[in-house]
Amino acid sequence: MMSNPVEPTKIDDAGSNSNVENPTPAVSAINRRWKREDLLNKGSLFLRGLAFFFSLLSFIIMASNKHGGWKNFDRYSEYRYLLAIAALSVLYTGGQAWRQVLSIWKNNNILEQRISAMLDFFGDQMVAYLLISSTSAAIPLTNNMREGQDNIFTDASASALSMSFFAFLSLALSAMVSGYKLSTQSYI
Template structure:
């Protein structure tokens, strides 16, 4: 005897929802993993950007800002990736779902704004220095800005997913 049609339809619906939630979880984990990679690269590049005399990142407020944001972004994405892997493997959640969705969305969104802000800030000063010729210092700065911009792109995508999750919760 086949099961009643309506029950099977509901089961299909729940299965589909689970599958979607699962792919959303993996998607946001992947995006945050890539953002972590770019943030960390950006932070390490800027922190080692010291080529003697005035060619030191500490001499420019724009570069200090970028360094600070890259550090915070590395810590944030690192913490999120750690939490998500922990939740996927153990199956129990650190926070209540609504709290987690809110933290995720606000975190992604604020970090994306900070990253685009700091990357934009550092462009003009690098640009002006490069007018007098490229050096190792300006090249490292340009690479750092690019990495911060990529980190922004992936966190902006991740914030769309976490915004969707938040409104599915409420």
């Protein structure tokens, strides 16, 4: 009787290759953390970009709101305050967005991570407060003017106010993201 040839045995090489399909819990946690940090960085960059855009629109609209006589923005201190804060917001959000783009692009921070997180958090809060302060200071004046006469000056003022409010919303959300990043930062 003839015997069957010996079938080759299957070599178990599980020890030599890592199981990519089912990573260990530690690797999985690290991947989740990296994804969350990447999402937070890109999200805060997006929110600062929006704040920059809305602040720039508010600044441009208010600076060009000169229509002669009483229809010049610079005759009213509330509108001058709105313009100054919009300019400050453009500088701050533009600088922060540029710093974040460089940080993502070059994969290193310009500032130390703790200092950067604190600057983001406190800077976003201060500029957001200034934006809502200037907006709320100019709203009553615009409403009073709109009751008397609705014209291109009051429409432009209302547009600048709404853009300033949208910039505030963007920076307020960015401050929340910055606060989360600051509270979850490890100090080791």
